[in-house]
Amino acid sequence: MQFAQRLDNVETSAIRELFKLLGKPGIISFAGGFPDSAMFDVEGIREASAKALAEDPGAALQYGATEGFNPLREQLAAFMVEKMKSTGAQVTPEGLIVTTGSQQALDLLGKTLVDPGAKVIVEAPTFLATIQCFRLYGAQVIGAPIDAQGVQVDQLEALIAEHKPRFVYLIPTFGNPSGATLSLERRKRILELAVKTQTVVIEDDPYGDLYFGEAPPPSLLALTAQVPGSRDWLVHCGSLSKVLSPGLRVGWMIAPPALLAKATMCKQFSDAHTSTFAQATATQYLKAGRMPGTLARVRTVYAERAQAMGESLKKELGDAIEFTQPGGGLFFWARLTGAGGKLKDANELAKRAIEKGVAFVPGAPFFATNPDVSALRLSFATVGVEKIREGVERLGKAI
Amino acid sequence: MQFAQRLDNVETSAIRELFKLLGKPGIISFAGGFPDSAMFDVEGIREASAKALAEDPGAALQYGATEGFNPLREQLAAFMVEKMKSTGAQVTPEGLIVTTGSQQALDLLGKTLVDPGAKVIVEAPTFLATIQCFRLYGAQVIGAPIDAQGVQVDQLEALIAEHKPRFVYLIPTFGNPSGATLSLERRKRILELAVKTQTVVIEDDPYGDLYFGEAPPPSLLALTAQVPGSRDWLVHCGSLSKVLSPGLRVGWMIAPPALLAKATMCKQFSDAHTSTFAQATATQYLKAGRMPGTLARVRTVYAERAQAMGESLKKELGDAIEFTQPGGGLFFWARLTGAGGKLKDANELAKRAIEKGVAFVPGAPFFATNPDVSALRLSFATVGVEKIREGVERLGKAI
Incomplete structure (x- = not known):
């Protein structure tokens, strides 16, 4: 069967491979890009x-x-x-x-x-x-x-x-x-x-x-x-x-x-x-x-989670990671600094993190050109505050 | 603004122009390709x-x-x-x-x-x-x-x-x-x-x-x-x-x-x-x-309407039109024969039909190549039996 040439422009996502590992029991996932279904009205x-x-x-x-x-x-x-x-x-x-x-x-x-x-x-x-x-x-x-x-x-x-x-x-x-x-x-x-x-x-x-x-x-x-x-x-x-x-x-x-x-x-x-x-x-x-009531509720919950994640990242990873605290949305975007001889490659960290029971998405595939392999994306949207702290702790161990 | 060249491959539909006329009050429309919403479960x-x-x-x-x-x-x-x-x-x-x-x-x-x-x-x-x-x-x-x-x-x-x-x-x-x-x-x-x-x-x-x-x-x-x-x-x-x-x-x-x-x-x-x-x-x-009950009900209603349309077309248009009675679906496909010096051009008939208060779709646009201008499509799906008879009567007058 002959497929259209346009399909050659798209490689299957590296992220997909990672997502397959998410089914592992007990994984705390910061990998999604989803809102929290527990908050649907x-x-x-x-x-x-x-x-x-x-x-x-x-x-x-x-x-x-x-x-x-x-x-x-x-x-x-x-x-x-x-x-x-x-x-x-x-x-x-x-x-x-x-x-x-x-x-x-x-x-x-x-x-x-x-x-x-x-x-x-x-x-x-x-x-x-x-x-x-x-x-x-x-x-x-x-x-x-x-x-x-x-x-x-x-x-x-x-x-x-x-x-x-x-x-x-x-x-x-x-x-x-x-x-x-x-x-x-x-x-x-x-x-x-x-x-x-x-x-x-x-x-x-x-x-x-x-x-x-x-x-x-x-x-x-x-x-x-x-x-x-x-x-x-x-x-x-x-x-x-x-x-x-x-x-x-x-x-x-x-x-x-x-x-x-x-x-x-x-x-x-x-x-x-x-x-x-x-x-x-x-x-x-x-x-x-x-809608206004729904938005207010969602904002409050995500704000708490974002704050918890920011605090935990500072506490657990210190100067091994740098990021700007987001003012909204679903995501932290961070860079591994390599400080103290720690890991700088987010793909490698992702593999180790899965072993420790926490998942995130490495940042490289989000670049159309010149990927930054030290970058990573963490979503706080679907994880409760306690689990966020636990997940970031695991991340600290993985690095 | 520069648009993609692929858009040049598609001309805006001739049928669209016709559909604009369907809003005219009192029109009986055989033009749609819809199921009858009165029959939704x-x-x-x-x-x-x-x-x-x-x-x-x-x-x-x-x-x-x-x-x-x-x-x-x-x-x-x-x-x-x-x-x-x-x-x-x-x-x-x-x-x-x-x-x-x-x-x-x-x-x-x-x-x-x-x-x-x-x-x-x-x-x-x-x-x-x-x-x-x-x-x-x-x-x-x-x-x-x-x-x-x-x-x-x-x-x-x-x-x-x-x-x-x-x-x-x-x-x-x-x-x-x-x-x-x-x-x-x-x-x-x-x-x-x-x-x-x-x-x-x-x-x-x-x-x-x-x-x-x-x-x-x-x-x-x-x-x-x-x-x-x-x-x-x-x-x-x-x-x-x-x-x-x-x-x-x-x-x-x-x-x-x-x-x-x-x-x-x-x-x-x-x-x-x-x-x-x-x-x-x-x-x-x-x-x-x-689903089985819904299908049985829908089949019965469409079967009655198809029969009414076939009978009316024979009665009102006689040898000016030829068609095969469909065994299912939503459509009659017919050809104007020109018998008795009657109209053979379905585009022309569509215009006259609208004036008489009935609509259908001329067949030519359904051909990728070599359009048959004598062809037309009539849907019986959304019109009750009495209105089908009335609509075909109007079509008879238009031709």
Whole structure:
């Protein structure tokens, strides 16, 4: 059987091999990228689903428009406008489409914008499935360096000038895997850069609502209201996966009209539309006004866990590791320093850690180019505070 | 903004323009390809959904395996094995993956098997979204002629020899738009041809369960048990959309292991996985044993409507139209004969029909090559018997 050449662009993930080991009994796992299912608002979703089937079962179970279920588009537009009230940026229901999780938004952007050999710029490091998704469309994926303040704009500008990419893909707020948040000043500079260089900027924002203390700076989308012309170059991807439930597979994409129309056409032939049953359920959930309460609860729990992890890492690993305490999201991103002759290779540490009963993800695969083998990603989201302490203790022994 | 060149392969559908007119009040529409939402088993789906959330809410709302929710894979495998008991063909849960509707199965097959410029063979006519889906991956789509017994195998053999296609895509049972069903003898010959020419054959089977009287011949998948080596070349796509609910977006694909693994990898970057909420609901529905009753009810209603449409077409249009009475599915496929100097152009008739208050879809866009402008597709699925008679009467006036 002859397979398409595009499959040669993607190697099977090194992480997959590691995940196979996670089944070992007693392992404490910091390896996932999941929200904690114990925190799902099951009762709220049950009520929303029952209401969707009671109010208009025909609509909830029938084929729907590729663009999305209109009542959901209305709820999502209102949700976004409320989030952006500090800048007054607007979104209409027609200005967004519903996607099957934000992973599908990435796929549609690849399909719509990437020709084989075309270049795209991502953060180094970035979400692994993003790199693979764009490579399947033949993209040459180039990494732009980041620090604790997010992508370094001078370097990004130079890379744009050099490579003339089809787009720049960023997770500006509580990035995966970096946990980094782009500063307000850099956000504005990036929007100006998009206008100046006529480059599409994709803002993937699944974690922005998961802040622990102070809210992060307004999203790039929100800030387009302050940078003339920038809205014409900005794509924003949102998702209910991290804040409500990944199992619904409800995401959305906001983009300039021409791009949104092309992406909709592509979506028609990708999956016709996102599950109307899931969309109608999400609609009723948002309508019921439960989201603010759910967000508050989730933020509190993740904040405690993040604090516990930060404290434990300092206590157990000391100067053998360096990291910035994340202000939100699901992840710690850390580097092994090699101090005191300790291990500097995160792949090696991952193997030893599994033996000691704790798992995390080595950082190298998150780089499209020039992997940093000393980096690692730790998620605190699905592990209780006591287990976090125990897991980090094991990590201390492994190193 | 620069879009990918693959978008140039797809023209916006002529049918879309027609669909815009369907909003006109009082129109009787035979244009849809939908099941009738009045026949959805809402109570059964409500119960299934509640049970899924009660039994294991964490699983129903969390991220899931890309291959599909295991309990659903088990139910679907059992469902398929039961359907194939006449030949004894087997499917294990590991032998299928869950897709976001069968539209996604087509998309994954395009992504996995089609290089730009590669050739694929489809029935002429075939499902419109199939042609567009494969063209988006750069396929050159070639039509193989059909008659009332499905695709003409001699001609198909010649086309395979000439074009060496990546695959042959067929809707062998109650085809869309043709309504045709491939004969048992042709089914076996196609499987032999697949083995002989080492050509992948895709069987898309959304309608096979919707038969009115006698059951259709066993599926190609079922018949692989009787044609040595053919299972290695056969892909089968199934769906709950036409028999239970399109809004769930639950389809499945059965394929040789190497292809299934590649398709799973592609799906990981397309939408991560199909909604676990919808999958868990479908699981409980199948487990509850409601499917046989639902199928029996749906078959009875569609059978009455198909009979009414056939009778009315003969009565109102006489020898101005020719068609084969379908034995199942959702569609009549007909040709304008021009007898008695009547209209032969289905596009023209569609316009006049809208003026008289009835809609259908002209057949030309369903051909990848050499469109037949005298052809038209009429769906009886969503219109009651009385309205079918009234609609066909209007059609008689329009012609």
